[in-house]
Amino acid sequence: MKKHLLFLGAPGAGKGTQAQLLSQNNSYLHLSTGELLRKEIEMNTYLGRTVKDIINRGELVSDELVLKIVRHNLEKENKGWILDGYPRNLSQANSLNEVLLELKQPLDVVFYLDIPEEVLIKRLLLRGRKDDTEETIRTRVNIYKKTTEPLIQYFKDLSLLEYINADRDLKTISYEIKQKMA
Ligand code: ADP
Numbered sequence: 001m002k003k004h005l006l007f008l009g010a011p012g013a014g015k016g017t018q019a020q021l022l023s024q025n026n027s028y029l030h031l032s033t034g035e036l037l038r039k040e041i042e043m044n045t046y047l048g049r050t051v052k053d054i055i056n057r058g059e060l061v062s063d064e065l066v067l068k069i070v071r072h073n074l075e076k077e078n079k080g081w082i083l084d085g086y087p088r089n090l091s092q093a094n095s096l097n098e099v100l101l102e103l104k105q106p107l108d109v110v111f112y113l114d115i116p117e118e119v120l121i122k123r124l125l126l127r128g129r130k131d132d133t134e135e136t137i138r139t140r141v142n143i144y145k146k147t148t149e150p151l152i153q154y155f156k157d158l159s160l161l162e163y164i165n166a167d168r169d170l171k172t173i174s175y176e177i178k179q180k181m182a
Helices: 015-026 033-042 046-057 063-074 090-103 117-127 134-148 150-157 170-181
Strands: 004-009 029-032 081-084 109-114 161-165
Touching: 004 015, 004 150, 015 029, 015 081, 015 109, 015 170, 029 033, 029 063, 033 046, 033 063, 033 081, 046 063, 046 134, 063 081, 063 090, 090 150, 109 150, 109 170, 117 134, 134 150, 150 161, 161 170
Parallel strands: 004 081, 004 109, 029 081, 109 161
Antiparallel strands: none
């Protein structure tokens, strides 16, 4: 059974939904950098105030800051973990690699949720989160294409990539992921 998982895909591809389902079923830690940052904003912490404007513009928070959050959470005792929303660029992928070597917790699989751009834009507009306005979505999708998409090839080269067609209903997708986890 694979226990160190990563979800890759555009905003709105369904990473959060699938990662949450899977983490509940397996008692794995669900580590969503976006979710953690949003909580900090909600609680109006120092960190939250630092990242609020960046997130609401749809831009990326600094690599250093998200790395700290990720390291802190992975150091905790857990049965397994699912990374969602991290890494988002090559520099973050390299940092993650170093942390995982240090912690002796090698990545087992990367699920790449693939979805056509027009479908994800529709999904995001329906979701209506605070950072889901039309302009912010455009920024996020552009950043995704430019900086995150190259990670598909990066993980393919490491023979870790599992392709998932994410333009299907939730249950079909989670069934396929479950099979590929065995
Ligand atoms: P989505 O999957 O819809 O893009 P997330 O919840 O993953 O949403 O992320 C929301 C926002 O949080 C991002 O637009 C970005 O500003 C910030 N964020 C999340 N993860 C990272 C990361 N790894 N590096 C930098 N910024 C991040």
